[in-house]
Amino acid sequence: MWCVINLSLRPVHYASVSGGKDSFCMLNLILNNLDKYPLDMVVHFELEIDWGWSKRVIDEMQKRCEAAGITFLRIKPRKSWEELYEKYGFPNAHARWCNSEYKLDCKKQLETWIRQQNCRPVAYIGLCADEKARFKYKIGNWQDQECCYPLAEEGIEEWQILEWAKTEPIFEGYYKYFKRQGCMLCPFLSMKEMAYLLYIDEDMFNYMFDCIKETEERILREKGKIWLFKTVGADTIKHRVKNKWKSILEMEINQYSIFDYM
Numbered sequence: 001m002w003c004v005i006n007l008s009l010r011p012v013h014y015a016s017v018s019g020g021k022d023s024f025c026m027l028n029l030i031l032n033n034l035d036k037y038p039l040d041m042v043v044h045f046e047l048e049i050d051w052g053w054s055k056r057v058i059d060e061m062q063k064r065c066e067a068a069g070i071t072f073l074r075i076k077p078r079k080s081w082e083e084l085y086e087k088y089g090f091p092n093a094h095a096r097w098c099n100s101e102y103k104l105d106c107k108k109q110l111e112t113w114i115r116q117q118n119c120r121p122v123a124y125i126g127l128c129a130d131e132k133a134r135f136k137y138k139i140g141n142w143q144d145q146e147c148c149y150p151l152a153e154e155g156i157e158e159w160q161i162l163e164w165a166k167t168e169p170i171f172e173g174y175y176k177y178f179k180r181q182g183c184m185l186c187p188f189l190s191m192k193e194m195a196y197l198l199y200i201d202e203d204m205f206n207y208m209f210d211c212i213k214e215t216e217e218r219i220l221r222e223k224g225k226i227w228l229f230k231t232v233g234a235d236t237i238k239h240r241v242k243n244k245w246k247s248i249l250e251m252e253i254n255q256y257s258i259f260d261y262m
């Protein structure tokens, strides 16, 4: 499908930041190269289900932007996670409302607002040089595009950022154990990520499993279908996380602490 961009409209360049390692690195790159990457504002789509550490990264980014005189905008979805959960149940592969109706609602609000000013949005997105499959344009030719990937434009690869992020205190150790960050209440969390949630916030972990269990029961009651979380069900997964994966993660954490003292 062709997307027609009206190039006569004034572009509004915005950096979209999630609070993860790539967006943090991209923002630094842009702030140090404003001639090459003009910046009108920085935007964060603020979700209730963001990890606590990434919320603190966002606070720090906002401070740095404000010190540089750059507008920092936080946009929340118009409906809360709880409201959408009440309507659809816990998100899953068949009902991925967490993206379409929740996260992307922030983008919709932003782009509508920019277009109402008779401007066209140009988003800086933190994709790296080795994420080619996700590119919408050819690197080196972003001037007339609706998005730009500054990290890829500079030839920076994901592993380079990961190595740096592992020891960067602002990420509170998260990247010592994980390569990427998604949302905290995500249906696609790995076993180790669920163990991390249990490790840092047991109440939230229990809440997530209550929601998943309730959704399994609701689908059976309302649709007469069996849906089991990760094909074996909430109870089994919760048990495995508590009895196996939490100690695997703790062993890794302890291993890191030993090296930290060497």
Ligand code: SF4
Pocket: 091, 096, 098, 099, 103, 182, 183, 185, 186, 187, 188
């Ligand atoms: S990271 Fe997970 S919870 Fe967040 S929008 Fe994507 S699928 Fe949904």
